[in-house]
Amino acid sequence: MDERIPRRLCGRAFDEADLQRIRQAITEAQPPLRAEIARRVCQVLDWRDVQGRPKLMSARVGLLRLHRAGLIELPAPSRGNGNGRGLVHGPERWPDPIPVTAKLSDLTGLRLEPVSDRRASRLWNGLIDRYHYLGYTPLPGAQLRYLIQWDQGVLGAIGFGAAAWKVAARDTWIGWTRQAREAHLGRVLNNARFLLLPWVQVKHLASKVLAMAARRVAQDFPARYGESVVLLETFVETPRFAGTCYRAANWQALGETSGRGKLDRHHRAALARKAVYVYPLRADFRTALGVAA
Numbered sequence: 001m002d003e004r005i006p007r008r009l010c011g012r013a014f015d016e017a018d019l020q021r022i023r024q025a026i027t028e029a030q031p032p033l034r035a036e037i038a039r040r041v042c043q044v045l046d047w048r049d050v051q052g053r054p055k056l057m058s059a060r061v062g063l064l065r066l067h068r069a070g071l072i073e074l075p076a077p078s079r080g081n082g083n084g085r086g087l088v089h090g091p092e093r094w095p096d097p098i099p100v101t102a103k104l105s106d107l108t109g110l111r112l113e114p115v116s117d118r119r120a121s122r123l124w125n126g127l128i129d130r131y132h133y134l135g136y137t138p139l140p141g142a143q144l145r146y147l148i149q150w151d152q153g154v155l156g157a158i159g160f161g162a163a164a165w166k167v168a169a170r171d172t173w174i175g176w177t178r179q180a181r182e183a184h185l186g187r188v189l190n191n192a193r194f195l196l197l198p199w200v201q202v203k204h205l206a207s208k209v210l211a212m213a214a215r216r217v218a219q220d221f222p223a224r225y226g227e228s229v230v231l232l233e234t235f236v237e238t239p240r241f242a243g244t245c246y247r248a249a250n251w252q253a254l255g256e257t258s259g260r261g262k263l264d265r266h267h268r269a270a271l272a273r274k275a276v277y278v279y280p281l282r283a284d285f286r287t288a289l290g291v292a293a
Helices: 016-028 032-043 056-068 118-133 168-174 178-187 205-225 244-248
Strands: 111-114 142-150 153-162 186-196 231-237 252-256 273-282
Touching: 016 032, 016 056, 032 056, 111 205, 118 142, 118 186, 142 186, 142 205, 153 205, 168 252, 178 186, 186 205, 205 244, 231 252, 244 273
Parallel strands: 186 231
Antiparallel strands: 111 142, 142 153, 153 186, 231 273, 252 273
16 A cells, blocks of 8 residues: 555545545546535545535645645646645735724724635735735635724734644643544644734733634534534744743643644654644543543
8 A cells, every 4th residue: 555645634534445536536527626626525535524514625635635745636726826825815905004002901892703705815814924924825624714803993813724633742631542633633623823913012912812712713613514623722933932822811831843744744844843732612622532531
């Protein structure tokens, strides 16, 4: 068996027979577009969420992973720039860089607005690409994105996507075996992007937003995907950031990553080490993640 073939793909058991079905779907796709291929793959692999809807986002992420591993050949993207980061179309109008220095209690109408249409998506993508140090890349897997707003405009953006495949500090703290991790990883969500715009200087705003986001994610994820999420994670690049707002919002620091990257399974990527933080969304999260009491 080709050692490049993963045992699991985006949380789903995977083998060589599945790979052959995907290759066949690619040859039969009409029109020969990545979106159509993802639709066919969800059909032939019966890849659906608990509400019976095709898991198109997970399929597209998995297909791109197989493509980059050289296991399949996808057609060129109909949109994008081919460099793996995606083509970012900014908003029609950028927020005015007017300094916000009010007290937290003075931010009337503070809220998280779900990104639910193309206009909001272009604003979220553009803000992240222009002002976040990591820039914009599509969030992997099941995801939730929000614009941070108050009555006088946009303050920033926050987004959650699929959890990292394997993190020693996290997995040991949970008490996961490999089998339990593979079965329940979809109930962990990664805070992949968090941005307060550079002209927003409001004390305690960041930790307040994190607390609001934890409550929203616990409600919005099952409403959208039909499955509850029980644990949040994030990775803070040190010494660039101290993680102060996460600690103030009661996230727990677990240690550091190995520096191999979020999706690396072959010990090849050399990246900066990051501090690992987690936030349980319910008291029995370990039981929900397959760990015996």
